[in-house]
Amino acid sequence: DTAVSQTPKYLVTQMGNDKSIKCEQNLGHDTMYWYKQDSKKFLKIMFSYNNKELIINETVPNRFSPKSPDKAHLNLHINSLELGDSAVYFCASSPVPGAGNIQYFGAGTRLSVL
Amino acid sequence: GENVEQHPSTLSVQEGDSAVIKCTYSDSASNYFPWYKQELGKGPQLIIDIRSNVGEKKDQRIAVTLNKTAKHFSLHITETQPEDSAVYFCAANGAGNQFYFGTGTSLTVIP
Numbered sequence: 001d002t003a004v005s006q007t008p009k010y011l012v013t014q015m016g017n018d019k020s021i022k023c024e025q026n027l028g029h030d031t032m033y034w035y036k037q038d039s040k041k042f043l044k045i046m047f048s049y050n051n052k053e054l055i056i057n058e059t060v061p062n063r064f065s066p067k068s069p070d071k072a073h074l075n076l077h078i079n080s081l082e083l084g085d086s087a088v089y090f091c092a093s094s095p096v097p098g099a100g101n102i103q104y105f106g107a108g109t110r111l112s113v114l
Numbered sequence: 115g116e117n118v119e120q121h122p123s124t125l126s127v128q129e130g131d132s133a134v135i136k137c138t139y140s141d142s143a144s145n146y147f148p149w150y151k152q153e154l155g156k157g158p159q160l161i162i163d164i165r166s167n168v169g170e171k172k173d174q175r176i177a178v179t180l181n182k183t184a185k186h187f188s189l190h191i192t193e194t195q196p197e198d199s200a201v202y203f204c205a206a207n208g209a210g211n212q213f214y215f216g217t218g219t220s221l222t223v224i225p
Contacts, residue, residue, distance in 0.1 A: 004157075033212075041201055043158070043215040056212050090157050102148065103213065105157030 003027050004106040006091050012112045013081055021076045021109045023091030031055075032074035033092040033103065034066060043090070049074050050096075078111075086113045116141040116208030120216025127194050128224050135219045137204035138186045144206040147187050148213070149178060152201045161202075162189070194223045 004025045013019055025032060033056075034046040047066045048056035054066070063079045078085060088108045094101040117140040127133050139147075145166035150158035164171045164178045164187065171178050175194075180187040191198055204216040 041152075041218040041220075043203060043218075045212050048212060092157075102160050102163070105150075105159065107155070107157050 004091055004093055004104050006089075006106040006109050008109060009107065010110050010112075012114065014114055015081055015083060017081050018077070018079045019081060019111070020078070021089055021091075021111075023074050023076070023106060025072055025091075025093040025104070027093055027095075027104060029093040029095050029104075030071055031094045031096060031101070032068065032071070033094075034074065034076050035090040035092060035105075037088040037090060037108070039087070047074075047076075081111075081113045083113050086111055116144055116206055116214040118204060118206050118214045118216045120204050120219060122219060123217065124220045124222075126222045126224060129194060129196060131194055133189075133191045133194050133198070133221055133223075135189045135202055135204070135221070136186060137188070137206075137216050138184075139206040139214075140185065141206070141208055142182075142185065144208060146207040147178070147180060148205050149189050150203045150205065150215075152203065152218075154200075158203055191221075194221075196223050196225050199223045 007022050031050045033048045037043050046060045049068045051071045052068045065077045068074045088110050090108045091106040092103040094103045120137045148163035151161045152158040162176050164180050175192045177190040202219045205213040208214050
């Protein structure tokens with residue numbers, strides 16, 4: 001069983017389109033995250049949700065909107081895609097948002113904007 | 115906020131040799147330092163972590179050391195094997211209970 005699963009694994013789309021990436025965790029964790037990894041492998045947090053509530057919102061364009069229908073799911077919707085959005089997006093989860101909690105990552109979604 | 119620097123960015127070692135990756139952090143309030151291994155096409159996976167009340171931790175061929183005064187911590191891999199080849203990330207926790215990751219080290223173990 002996959003602990004943190006993301007779909008799709010690959011996403012190729014045109015500039016200006018709207019797309020969504022889905023994430024689900026079956027670990028019973030309360031907290032979920034979205035990270036962006038650029039071409040230089042730099043990992044940067046975008047959002048964090050604890051039990052469906054937003055707790056971290058880094059400086060991310062408004063075109064990115066996370067949605068958490070329940071604590072096992074955190075989806076990422078991106079409007080008006082731009083070339084610079086091309087990256088690998090990782091979902092992660094941890095038991096609680098406190099410091100020192102291990103984060104478990106999904107396999108990533110490679111987004112290519114043409 | 116927290117700033118984590120990681121060196122080197124690339125590292126090649128012969129199989130059986132040791133590999134050392136170093137990180138520094140800026141926020142003295144950080145108290146948890148995980149290390150993640152990312153294999154090609156996969157997400158990062160935790161390999162070892164250390165908390166600020168401990169100076170060293172070992173798990174078989176992997177060890178991490180922490181110097182709180184100097185604000186640096188290091189990953190040591192002994193008797194390296196080809197399957198150790200991957201990108202390694204250090205991280206430190208910061209304000210808002212989030213992780214700040216280093217820029218990654220691409221380790222290649224040459225058979």
